[in-house]
Amino acid sequence: xxxxxxxxxxxxxxxxxxxxxxxxxxxxxxxxxxxxxxxxxxxxxxxxxxxxxxxxxxxxxxxxxxxxxxxxxxxxxxxxxxxxxxxxxxxxxxxxxxxxxxxxxxxxxxxxxxxxxxxxxxxxxxxxxxxxxxxxxxxxxxxxxxxxxxxxxxx
Numbered sequence: 001x002x003x004x005x006x007x008x009x010x011x012x013x014x015x016x017x018x019x020x021x022x023x024x025x026x027x028x029x030x031x032x033x034x035x036x037x038x039x040x041x042x043x044x045x046x047x048x049x050x051x052x053x054x055x056x057x058x059x060x061x062x063x064x065x066x067x068x069x070x071x072x073x074x075x076x077x078x079x080x081x082x083x084x085x086x087x088x089x090x091x092x093x094x095x096x097x098x099x100x101x102x103x104x105x106x107x108x109x110x111x112x113x114x115x116x117x118x119x120x121x122x123x124x125x126x127x128x129x130x131x132x133x134x135x136x137x138x139x140x141x142x143x144x145x146x147x148x149x150x151x152x153x154x155x
Contacts, residue, residue, distance in 0.1 A: 003018065007019075015032050042067070049067035050067055064078075075089055086100065
């Protein structure tokens with residue numbers, strides 16, 4: 001393939017971007033949609049997430065950061081499925097994330113509750129930083145059945 005295009009693997013992964021001699025992206029923006037519902041949007045080089053990008057997990061959590069050979073590096077911003085923002089940093093394949101302005105004081109079990117519940121004062125340091133493994137799906141080079149460049153078959 002050469003130029004802007006879409007390639008769908010037998011597993012259902014979809015690679016969208018600019019192709020050059022059957023190679024995706026060379027430092028250009030790409031979009032990869034994986035069959036498990038996760039996706040990557042950002043710069044791509046030699047079949048690796050490279051430089052700035054977004055990784056969206058199947059639960060719709062969004063990780064914004066810089067990548068170096070598929071690993072998040074430096075400052076992290078994670079938005080969880082509830083819309084809460086977590087900031088942190090990545091080192092050696094792990095990320096340390098801390099919540100930003102999360103406060104849950106009176107969560108009612110029912111909206112129609114006629115009684116008012118007294119709230120307890122939140123304990124100090126109840127929400128702490130979390131250490132999480134940052135292992136987004138590593139892209140794999142689509143396999144070819146022939147040695148000559150071919151366009152993907154339409155479904």
